[in-house]
Amino acid sequence: MSIESQQQRYRLDPHARFRVMDDEGIFVLQEAGEVLVVNEVGAFIVEQLQAERSVDEVVMAITDRYAVDQDRARADARSLLDALLEAGAISKA
């Protein structure tokens, strides 16, 4: 992964809606008419994106909050971001 991509910021797609409910996050993809539910960590990551944090900053936030090392946090964040990008839930800012 390039240095540049670690500074990348993402935002909710304009047609996506997102809410955190307790320990999970719910995406409604308006154009596709689909719902995605992410777990607590996923919801936390999306909240970081909404706060306009870069991938690096998101990874730091994960390691600050959860007992995981940076490599694991980065891999999990990347995996979620790729899935959300593919679903059309987020896009590059």
Added chain:
Amino acid sequence: MSYSNTIKRAWTENRLMSVLLELTYACNLDCTFCYNDLARAGQPLSLDQYRQLLDDLAELGILSLTLSGGEPLAHPRFFDIASHARSLGFVIRLKTNGHAVRPAMAEKIRNEVDPFIIEVSVHGATAETHDRQTRVAGSFERLVANIRTMTSLGLRVKANSVLTRWNEHEVEGMLTLYDELGVLFQIDPEVKPRDNGDMEPLAIEASAEGRAQYRSALRARAKRDDADTDTELPGGGPKPVVQQTDKHCGAGSNNIAIDPYGSVLPCVQWRVPVGNLHEQRIAEIWSESAGLQQVRETTKAARRMLEGLGDAAVTSNFCPGAAHVYSGDPLALYPAAEQGIAASARARVRLTVL
């Protein structure tokens, strides 16, 4: 993780997910079986109160917001309210009769509201039947044209219909019309009393033969489309959420309705106020209303009552709100519920035989 599990948790843990706002009872049509209590009066919520309410609902994490009426587009500040809702990230469902959604209006709705879906009321497959219901000549032709406009703009449209004695002979035609228009649909087989208990609308409820033909038409459609429609067969299948909770429905547990005068209701059909926004903020009502607690207990009691009547009753169309309108007792069976339970039982027998 699954969305049905999320809904189950919302029911069980009383997490408010969905709110329906009746913005006004004003309407540009004059439907014979309109369920609104048009004589009801009070102090309407102001624009500032709606903005406060929407801010509070966003703070509570509410996902889904339905804008309804009467005719919501008849509210003079509709776009102020709806665009504020959009800015707060709600999934917006607009329930309208569609009469005012001419091309310019449809475009404004798309651009300023960006609804997830627009639900329009269709009362038949022909102008004669639809206009008889709306009591406005030309309303059918105008609605069909407006639906075409909405879909051409990329808006998702769903046709809501109620089966009546007047349109029961047109079910096949209505299904064909929905296909041709490319819209989702839902046909409610049950005409309900007015919110004030007036039973007059029941005079045009569908006949037993009409309901049987409707079920037959939907079964044929489901078979053809491999059940890929937005319409559930009455009693035709299990409701996973229902089977996993101790409540019959989510009234007052994951959804509420709010009338134009600020009354907070357990749901759009259960017209027993549990608080009023002129007196309390919504978060306070949600967490402290004794009336809501009672409603939640009643939905549990309804579940136990229906379980006592068998599986067919559990998956039937029984509605505590409708029961309350019929008799004042949210646990009392009413004619349409008894018919629904019987239909559900027949469907189960058929599934067993098959």
